Amino acid sequence: MIPAQKTQIPGPRSSELCTRLRRWESRNVTFLSADFPIFWERAEGVNVWDVDGNRYLDLTAGFGVAALGYSVPGIALAGRTQLERLAIGMGDVHPSAEKARLLEALSRVTFEAWGRGEAKSILGCSGSDAVEAAMKTACLATGRPQLIAFRGSYHGLAYGAMEATELGDFRKPFLEQMAGRVRFLPFPNCWRCPWGRGERPSSECDPGCRSALAAELKAALATRAAGAILVEPMLGRGGMVPPPDWFLPLLREVADEEGALLILDEIFTGFFRTGPRFACERWKVVPDLLCVGKPLGGGFPISACIGPREVMDVWPESDGEALHTSTFLGSPLGCRMACAFLEEIEERCPGLAVEEKGGRLLAGLRDLTFPGSPLRHARGSGLFAGVEVTDEGGRPNPALAGRWSTALLQAGVILLAGGPDRHVLSFTPPLVVTGEELDWSIAALRSVLERLIAQPGSLPLSMSKL
Ligand SMILES: Cc1ncc(COP(=O)(O)O)c(C=O)c1O
Structure with missing residues (x-):
């Protein structure tokens, strides 16, 4: 209106x-x-x-957040009904059926849809939570504590996620409290080429930029200090930048060669925002870990780090005390609203x-x-x-x-x-x-x-x- x-x-x-x-x-x-x-x-x-x-x-x-707009009747009804029945759970101790439903749905719309089999997730309450769960998973999986991320990136402002956020002055006052786990490489923004090759649309990217980034990536991973590449498929808060078509396939290729994980932060770009269900589908690149958030809860703060079984099973079985959890993890209210969001968006998106x-x-x-x-x-x-x-x-x-x-x-x-x-x-x-x-x-x-x-x-x- x-x-x-x-x-x-x-x-x-x-x-x-x-x-x-x-x-x-x-x-x-x-x-x-x-x-x-x-x-x-x-x-x-x-x-x-x-x-x-x-x-x-x-x-x-x-x-x-409001991918389907505000006050979506189906999501509001799901939220109201759940709020009256069960708003609170004990996420990693005594969860609710809603958590199981959401985890299954997340697997279905991601790695199963990409032909990579069933996926497991760690739920969180914010984008930062999802990114930090991915950072911990990558560390467990590779034994390499550092990460490669990109200039202009925004992955959240909790301490772990903020280490990987290069955009702005957010880190400046707190630099001395940070662990220095992240190395930043240039994001191929063709409109402001970081390698000085002019200003042009990403469809006209100079092939020299691909070679320059490939060399920087390989050098950065060769030390075996970094075990993962963390990237937004398109820079969001960093200036709405779709990269050239070679970018994500190159990251996949180098990660495979160097035994590193590719973590895609689709917190902003996910759920049809850029056209396909996830931006990475445009280039047929399947990540090792996927972070989602923002619209997922239909307005309720909920996020997830999702990965195929073989990656996520680096987490040991719980002995009664989870290594990674939080009070509101898997909130029944959030899970119910997220299920309602996923149902609505899957049903309505083709028509949008x-x-x-x-x-x-x-x-x-x-x-x-x-x-x-x-x-x-x-x-x-x-x-x-x-x-x-x-x-x-x-x-x-x-x-x-x-x-x-x-x-x-x-x-x-x-x-x-x-x-x-x-x-x-x-x-x-x-x-x-x-x-x-x-x-x-x-x-x-x-x-x-x-x-x-x-x-x-x-x-x-x-x-x-x-
Ligand atoms: C790509 C991306 N990742 C992570 C985040 C952080 O999410 P949150 O603010 O929910 O922690 C944002 C927030 O804008 C984002 O755009």
Whole structure:
């Protein structure tokens, strides 16, 4: 539904809530300014309403969580029913039937679907949890404690996952507390080639980049210190970057040659976000471990590290005290909602035309990258797309990107800027978004662009939230 009318909502307004957050929440959590944030009151489909009665079209799907949109009746019913019957379990001690159902379903939609036989999982509550379970599994499987990860990556901010997160300043204040387990290699971002071979779409990648990365990977693994390669198949928070077609197959090949595990973090790209069920399917690459999260719980925080039996069985049988667990592991409520999500998405996804709508979105973005426009390098796959905001010299312009997303918010569109320089407008709408809603969003973007060209100082002065 396209934003239009304003409704009256009882309760506190944004300005009052901002004051309360400023007083009661630790600094450095919610970014607060005169026109940011909005306070969400309710959400349905692709729309969010704020406490001031404004309706928005959410092009973020709430950080990629609301794959099927908000307030999905089947998932809400499953959650309500489970909440009334059994919300709490003792994950690794006395679990519920819902956990068994979810584990089976995860196996079916991943390694079984890829012809690799049955898979086992370790459940968690966040993306960080899934990544850390994969890091521990890789260490047990290979006896090699270190990892290879990529520049611009985001794998979460718990200490283990944060070691593998290269993006941003997250690690800076805490470097001395980290174990130095991760070596970072360049991610092949063809629009900003890390080997200095120019700016071009990934379909036109220079073959020299493949050889350069292959050599760096082999050298890094040759020391036998690293036992795994951890990678997002497409950089998400690192700037919405689909890699060239050689990238994932190369990682698979080198991991096999060097006896390392390939861990794919599909927390953002999983469950049809980029077109296929998982992004790795585009290149027919099967990982050794797969991390999923974000949309999995249909809004409930739940994640999983999934791997084929032969990999996961490096974990010893439990002697009564699990080596890796947490209080909420396998929550019956989360497992039930995740099963409902998987059922819905499997049933509905073919009809959602993700690739087709993604093509329409990308074509709209490309139209806005004409000579003289500050928008450049539109790219994407399915409903996972980005466009860079640059200065006249083509350099990242994070200040303008922040003002752009604030201007869009005022026009009724929720959109964030990401990337290492916070200058990439990132599009991950609910997969149920319609073509008409996408066209309307592009028109909103265009009207900001026209305003900017006509009156360069006319955009609001707020910053974006990374
Ligand atoms: C690819 C990827 N991995 C891991 C994470 C971390 O997930 P969480 O914030 O649930 O810990 C994110 C979050 O944005 C992500 O995009």
